[in-house]
Amino acid sequence: MSEDGSPSATLEDALQKYGAPLPAEIRDQLQRYIDALWEINKSLNLTRHTDYDKFVSRDLIDSLALAGQLKPNEEILDMGSGGGVPGIVIAILRPDIRVTLCDSVGKKAHAMQAIVEQLELEVPVYHNRAEEILEDFSFDAVVCRAVAPMKKLLTWLDGHWPAAGRLLTIKGGRWLEEVKEARHHGVTKGVEIRNAHEYETPGNDHPSVIVKVWPKGRKEP
Ligand SMILES: C[S@@+](CC[C@H](N)C(=O)[O-])C[C@H]1O[C@@H](n2cnc3c(N)ncnc32)[C@H](O)[C@@H]1O
Numbered sequence: 001m002s003e004d005g006s007p008s009a010t011l012e013d014a015l016q017k018y019g020a021p022l023p024a025e026i027r028d029q030l031q032r033y034i035d036a037l038w039e040i041n042k043s044l045n046l047t048r049h050t051d052y053d054k055f056v057s058r059d060l061i062d063s064l065a066l067a068g069q070l071k072p073n074e075e076i077l078d079m080g081s082g083g084g085v086p087g088i089v090i091a092i093l094r095p096d097i098r099v100t101l102c103d104s105v106g107k108k109a110h111a112m113q114a115i116v117e118q119l120e121l122e123v124p125v126y127h128n129r130a131e132e133i134l135e136d137f138s139f140d141a142v143v144c145r146a147v148a149p150m151k152k153l154l155t156w157l158d159g160h161w162p163a164a165g166r167l168l169t170i171k172g173g174r175w176l177e178e179v180k181e182a183r184h185h186g187v188t189k190g191v192e193i194r195n196a197h198e199y200e201t202p203g204n205d206h207p208s209v210i211v212k213v214w215p216k217g218r219k220e221p
Pocket of ligand 1: 079080081082083084085086102103104105108128129130131144145146147148156
């Protein structure tokens with residue numbers, strides 16, 4: 001449902017409503033992504049955002065915010081991509097970015113593989129935990145949304161920073177409490193943590209935050 005109460009009938013309507021106009025080429029690719037995702041979602045629970053308003057106001061706005069933190073031509077790992085947010089959406093929005101997707105659940109990884117093939121995107125998909133991928137490959141950044149609290153994310157990335165580069169994670173109003181909890185468990189010692197960007201998510205009381213984490217002693221990436 002939109003802010004004025006009437007649901008958007010098309011992607012273009014929702015993009016206009018939430019002030020996120022995009023070039024026609026990108027809009028068409030996003031439409032192909034939505035069609036593929038919603039079709040697979042009939043048999044596999046990948047997303048609850050199955051209307052244009054929710055897709056734009058949640059998935060697209062989050063992915064745009066994250067994409068805004070990436071430098072030209074960077075290589076990123078989307079940890080726990082689920083149905084492809086933010087990884088597939090960033091691959092569509094920013095063709096300069098080399099995106100790798102992973103999910104620890106096989107059914108989700110296979111669904112993403114099918115979507116990526118349908119969209120003809122050059123995006124590798126792994127059925128693996130991100131920590132395992134970081135044993136073999138290096139990135140400029142690991143990105144994620146709705147995967148785990150900071151304590152777990154930092155525990156998983158501990159020892160992997162040379163391969164992970166930096167972490168950019170989308171968080172809600174509780175992010176500072178999550179950082180406190182992580183500190184309490186001693187997993188923040190070797191890292192710097194910053195609020196890199198704050199933005200409004202329609203319908204949410206608190207702004208969303210892109211939290212950036214990188215290893216101590218390294219210049220802020
Ligand atoms: C709640 S879903 C979020 C999906 C997507 N990022 C989104 O925001 O719509 C979290 C996903 O992370 C995956 N996951 C959890 N821990 C992981 C890890 N260490 N490496 C890779 N995937 C992980 C889960 O299998 C699940 O699909």
